[in-house]
Amino acid sequence: LQRTNEHATKEGGNSLSRGPRLLLATTGSVASIKLPLLIKEIRQLEPRVELKVVSTDSSTHFLSSDELESLNVPVLRDKDEWDSWKRMGDPVLHIELRNWADAVVVAPLDANTLAKIANGLCDNLLTCVLRAWPASLPVVLCPAMNTAMYQNPFTSRHTQTIKEVLPNFEFIDPVSKRLACGDTGVGAMAPVSIIAERALEVAKKGMAIKEHEEG
């Protein structure tokens, strides 16, 4: 329980005393291997940033646990939700994270999670955070998938739906590069440098919005 309380906003901490709070998320794309690079880049740009990571169970195939340990960042998984709630009054992890973060960056966003967001599905920690996410705060989605998957009509339909229903969600589109399966084509996650720069911009914007809302 102690672990999850750390997500609660610190009472009395004035806004100048904290850096932007960024929730990074990885999903079931090979591009999840870029998480350590993304974290390093973000910390170089803004050493005061506070980071937490949510990794879907599919994503864990691409992230070795000892590599995650060395990242020196809390990585929350679906099981953490179940470990931390036993009875009424216990913290609800996806709400704790929703209240803690100034912005969310999903890098990489796999086709499955794109489809879930577009249809309001929330069957894991990440999609529950996004389903509860405030309309006033930013989310950045970085799709990454095989070209054939990216060209499937559902990709553009789901993307368009999200842009219409959730205008505070924005996309950093994939690029054409050599993919994990050997193909070369559109579907590779955008460059880490671009994602890191945008991640900090939206985290600072989210922090300012929250300060304004909290008065």
Ligand SMILES: CC(C)(CO)[C@@H](O)C(=O)NCCC(=O)N/C=C\S
């Ligand atoms: C994996 C990485 C990061 C290597 O530079 C790049 O190719 C990428 O984002 N690929 C998109 C995901 C992918 O490849 N999918 C799986 C089957 S093709």
